Amino acid sequence: MANLLDIRRRIKSVKNTQQITKAMKMVSAAKLKRAQDRVVAARPFANKMTEVLTELAAREREDFHHPLLDSRGDERYLVILVTADKGLCGAFNTNIIKAAQVFLRQHEGKQLEMLVAGRKGRDFFRRRNMTISGEYIGLTGSGRVEYEEAVNVAHAVIKRFSEDKELDKVFIIYNEFKSVIQQRVVVEQLLPVARVEENADSAAPGREGAQGVQPLTLVDYIYEQSPEDIFSRLLPRFVETQIYRALLESIASEQGARMTAMDAASKNAGELINTLTLNMNRIRQARITTEIIEIVSGSAAAAR
Amino acid sequence: MADRIQLEIITPERRVLSEAVDAVTVPGLNGELGILPGHTPLISQLRTGVLSYTQGGTARRLHVSGGFVEVSEDRVSVLADIAEQPDEIDVASARQERERAERELGASANGIEFEAAQERLERSQVRLQLAAESPSAAPR
Numbered sequence: 487m488a489n490l491l492d493i494r495r496r497i498k499s500v501k502n503t504q505q506i507t508k509a510m511k512m513v514s515a516a517k518l519k520r521a522q523d524r525v526v527a528a529r530p531f532a533n534k535m536t537e538v539l540t541e542l543a544a545r546e547r548e549d550f551h552h553p554l555l556d557s558r559g560d561e562r563y564l565v566i567l568v569t570a571d572k573g574l575c576g577a578f579n580t581n582i583i584k585a586a587q588v589f590l591r592q593h594e595g596k597q598l599e600m601l602v603a604g605r606k607g608r609d610f611f612r613r614r615n616m617t618i619s620g621e622y623i624g625l626t627g628s629g630r631v632e633y634e635e636a637v638n639v640a641h642a643v644i645k646r647f648s649e650d651k652e653l654d655k656v657f658i659i660y661n662e663f664k665s666v667i668q669q670r671v672v673v674e675q676l677l678p679v680a681r682v683e684e685n686a687d688s689a690a691p692g693r694e695g696a697q698g699v700q701p702l703t704l705v706d707y708i709y710e711q712s713p714e715d716i717f718s719r720l721l722p723r724f725v726e727t728q729i730y731r732a733l734l735e736s737i738a739s740e741q742g743a744r745m746t747a748m749d750a751a752s753k754n755a756g757e758l759i760n761t762l763t764l765n766m767n768r769i770r771q772a773r774i775t776t777e778i779i780e781i782v783s784g785s786a787a788a789a790r
Numbered sequence: 791m792a793d794r795i796q797l798e799i800i801t802p803e804r805r806v807l808s809e810a811v812d813a814v815t816v817p818g819l820n821g822e823l824g825i826l827p828g829h830t831p832l833i834s835q836l837r838t839g840v841l842s843y844t845q846g847g848t849a850r851r852l853h854v855s856g857g858f859v860e861v862s863e864d865r866v867s868v869l870a871d872i873a874e875q876p877d878e879i880d881v882a883s884a885r886q887e888r889e890r891a892e893r894e895l896g897a898s899a900n901g902i903e904f905e906a907a908q909e910r911l912e913r914s915q916v917r918l919q920l921a922a923e924s925p926s927a928a929p930r
Contacts, residue, residue, distance in 0.1 A: 527804040534800060534867055538833065538860055633802045707862075710820055710834030716858065719835060723857075727802055 490773070493766045497759055504755035510574065511748035517629040518666065518741035524630070525663060525734045532727045539724055541707070542717050554644065554721045555679050558654040562597040564619065565589065566643065566676065566729075567611075568660035568736040569604030571626055575740055576747035578661065578669065579606040585671040586611075586659050603639065603733065619646075626737050636730035643729070644722055647677050660732040661739035667746050669739040676728060679721055795827050797843055799852065799868045806873040807852070811843040814866050816859050823859070825866055832861040836870060838912045840920060851876060853920050855913050872913070879921040888914035 567586050569579050586607070590598060599617040602608040608621045620642060625635055647653055656677035661669040709716060797814055799807040814825045817839025823832075838855040856871030891911035895904065 524803070528802060530798075530805050531800045531802045531869060534860070534869055538858075538869075542833075706831060707860075708830055708832040710818055710823070710832065716833060716835060720858070730802055 490766060490769050493762055493769070497762045497766070500755050500758050500762065504752055504759070507748045507751040507755060511745055511752060514741045514745040514748060518738060518745055521629060521734065521738035521741050522663070525731075525738050528727075528731055528734055532731055535720070535724055535727055539717075539720055542713055542720065552718050552721055553648045554677055554725065557678050558651070560596070560654055562599075562652055562654050563593060564599055564601060564643070564646070564653055564656045566601045566603070566639075566656065566658040566732075567607045568626065568658070568732055569602065569607035570736075570740045571605040571623060573606065574747065575744035576750075578740055578743035578747075579604075579610075581669070582659065582661055582671055583607060583610050585673065589657070589659060589673055590616075601643070604736075626733060626740065629737060629741060631730070631733045631737060633726075633730055636733055637726050639733075640722070640726040640729045643677070644725055658729070658732050660736045661743075663735045663738040663742065666742040669743060672732075672735075674728070674732075676725060679724060793827055794864070795825065795829070796865045797868070798866065799841070799854070799870065799873045801857075801870055801873050806875070809845065811845045814841070814843045816841050816866075816868060817854065818859070825861055827864055829861050829864075829866075831863070832859075834859050836868070838909065838916055840916060841868065841873075851920055851923075853879065853913075853916050855916075874917070876920045876923075879917045881918065881921045884914045884917040884921065888918065 565586065567582070569582050573579065583606070599619045600611055601620040601622075602611065602618060603622040603625050605623050608618065608623065612618060622639060625631055625639075643656060647656060655675060657673060658676045659671065659673050662672045664670050794810040794812060795814065797807060797809055797811045798805070812827075816823050816825065816834075817837050819835040819837050822839075823834060825832075835858045836854060836856060839853075840851050841854045842849055842851045844850075853874045853876070854868060854870040854872065857869045860867045860869070887910055891907045891914060894907040895911060
């Protein structure tokens, strides 16, 4: 019967944990709201960008060359992996790391290296002796990312890609925000920027995560600068917005995943408290019953 | 043909403005571009400067920097790196920025740093100019 005290202690500790998970859920919910707003706010720019780029690409087609556009060999890949800095967000990190591993396995023959944003991804692949050519920690951790930070990443990638002619392709793997309870791992080819075909449905293989772009209608634009000039200015900016979007999506997904995970944890803690309380009461009652029996049988013996 | 144009100013982070206006003037790379309803489709890069538009007789001005403008079918889409309303401009930090840029311009003679500093100087000057002439920002 001595474990009555133990159970009480246990209940108290579970209650503490529940308070923490509840608080984390609230914080995530607030951060999620903000992250979601930012994803939505970033959409018009990205969409318009894609529109104009498509427009230009349709015009220029094959006769135009740019280092970020021309396809190279198929030997060396750089993979940008966007994970979270922190855990406690359900299967969020596991899923994305698993997807990355699948990707790596599919391209086993190639020379692969990684650029990781997020502590979780870095730790995982560092332990597995992956070549990590760059890391960005603290980028996704605070729950918000500035456009300039995405630009920094983009510039590093673009610089790397234009200097290292041996590098053939750059991919980005991130969690796309579907809904609060749903994330989708997306693998996109970032560089070279996929040439957009004239018939929009066969456009850009491997970019299934892209938002729907309005059907293309060719308008005769006046170009204040030469289309080549505008195009080559636009391409890096396009890469920037792509990375920015990936980071935003990932952050929103992370907060959503954490919110659901913490909600589940709070619920589980509640259930645990209920069972423990039931147990405790049962024991307490049993103890009282025994005491009464003892007293009754004692007085009965004395009365005899 | 509509007698107004839909002006949209978008930055990577947010939509700054979306309104029907009478006329727009944007700082194109090759000079100011005046856009009235019915303008031919056009694409141009932007430089740091002042974008102004009139709406029902009142003129408004904004600071834009970088990016490009697309005109199509009575629609002006400005995709700028930075776009600010005059009352959003932080005068103190713009002043600091100007001083720093001037110092850096003096120190580095050429190259990428020079260009970057020059760009920042230009940006801060436009900011200060706009903030100074805008009555809404004055009380601060």
